[in-house]
Amino acid sequence: MSPLAIFILVLVVLFPIGWIIGESKNKPMMRRVCGIGAFVFALLVGVIVGLLQRLQYNADYGFSSKELFEQTVISLKNGKTDEVLKEYEKLLEVYSPTYENRANFDEVVNAAAESLKVEALNDETKEAEQ
Numbered sequence: 001m002s003p004l005a006i007f008i009l010v011l012v013v014l015f016p017i018g019w020i021i022g023e024s025k026n027k028p029m030m031r032r033v034c035g036i037g038a039f040v041f042a043l044l045v046g047v048i049v050g051l052l053q054r055l056q057y058n059a060d061y062g063f064s065s066k067e068l069f070e071q072t073v074i075s076l077k078n079g080k081t082d083e084v085l086k087e088y089e090k091l092l093e094v095y096s097p098t099y100e101n102r103a104n105f106d107e108v109v110n111a112a113a114e115s116l117k118v119e120a121l122n123d124e125t126k127e128a129e130q
Contacts, residue, residue, distance in 0.1 A: 008041065008044065012038075012042065012045055015035075015037035015038035015041055018033075019031060019038050021034075022034055022035075061105060061106070063106070064109040064110050067109070068109045068110075071113045071120070072084055074116075074120055075116050075120060078120065080116075080119065087116055088112070090112065091112045
């Protein structure tokens with residue numbers, strides 16, 4: 001963990017403790033400084049976690065989509081239009097996004113890409129046997 005992250009986490013813990021001590025010892029300046037610091041750092045941590053989560057979602061969407069697009073292109077080049085269409089229809093049945101969730105996009109798309117990949121491998125195996 002980076003030194004900056006450790007420093008922020010230490011302050012996130014120390015500010016509320018200082019706030020409580022300021023309350024119990026009747027030190028209004030300490031109470032105000034630590035209270036404001038506790039709120040600021042709690043907000044900072046929340047923003048950082050939200051940004052990191054969003055970056056992870058973007059990575060999941062990007063990698064999953066890339067895999068599906070690659071397998072789609074390979075299958076279409078091999079003349080497997082019906083298999084691609086069938087896989088996309090299955091994908092549409094399973095995938096139902098809402099504003100509340102990601103609808104397991106990465107899992108659903110990875111499963112569709114894997115299915116297309118397996119079909120392509122099966123076709124290659126059949127051709128090699130003939």
